[in-house]
Amino acid sequence: MYEWIKALHVIAVIAWIAGMLYLPRLFVYHCEAEAGSKQSETFKLMERRLLKAIINPAMIVTWLAGLYLAWAGQFLSAGWFHGKLLLVLLLSGVHGFFSRCVKDFAADRNTRSQKFYRVINEVPTILMVGIVILVVVKPF
Numbered sequence: 001m002y003e004w005i006k007a008l009h010v011i012a013v014i015a016w017i018a019g020m021l022y023l024p025r026l027f028v029y030h031c032e033a034e035a036g037s038k039q040s041e042t043f044k045l046m047e048r049r050l051l052k053a054i055i056n057p058a059m060i061v062t063w064l065a066g067l068y069l070a071w072a073g074q075f076l077s078a079g080w081f082h083g084k085l086l087l088v089l090l091l092s093g094v095h096g097f098f099s100r101c102v103k104d105f106a107a108d109r110n111t112r113s114q115k116f117y118r119v120i121n122e123v124p125t126i127l128m129v130g131i132v133i134l135v136v137v138k139p140f
């Protein structure tokens with residue numbers, strides 16, 4: 001059972017992170033499209049679908065399966081697990097922020113620059129590297 005849940009966890013993690021890397025790329029290109037243009041409306045649709053159909057459900061499955069693994073594997077008091085939890089909470093915060101950005105673009109009221117989205121695009125990558133090292137190497 002444990003190994004099956006772990007497989008589910010890793011599958012959900014892949015979908016979540018893939019979406020979290022792709023969504024800010026869409027924001028970068030969306031910045032170039034004029035508000036009200038056909039291109040801008042297409043980006044709105046892509047962003048909403050990516051968030052609702054992939055990123056949100058993948059995050060929920062990742063959390064549920066991850067918490068089960070932590071409980072069943074008795075990792076709740078392990079140092080590496082606390083570090084991982086902190087980084088995953090930060091990643092969830094970035095997720096919440098991206099979801100606000102989708103709403104802002106949908107209402108044509110984005111004020112953030114293309115450069116801003118290029119920089120924030122790197123944050124999920126950095127968090128993902130830290131999370132994977134903590135859970136696989138378990139350095140403390």
Ligand code: HEM
Nearest residue numbers: 010013062063066067069070073075088128131132135136
């Ligand atoms: C959402 C909260 C999360 C919780 C509570 C959680 C918890 C856990 C636990 C307890 C394990 C089992 C470790 C073991 O059997 O040694 C695990 C496995 C794993 N987690 Fe998470 N996790 C979460 C999110 C993530 C995220 C966001 C990533 C990647 C960015 C990730 C990547 C992995 C990987 C790759 C494994 C397999 C490690 C191995 O088998 O050596 N997890 N997770």
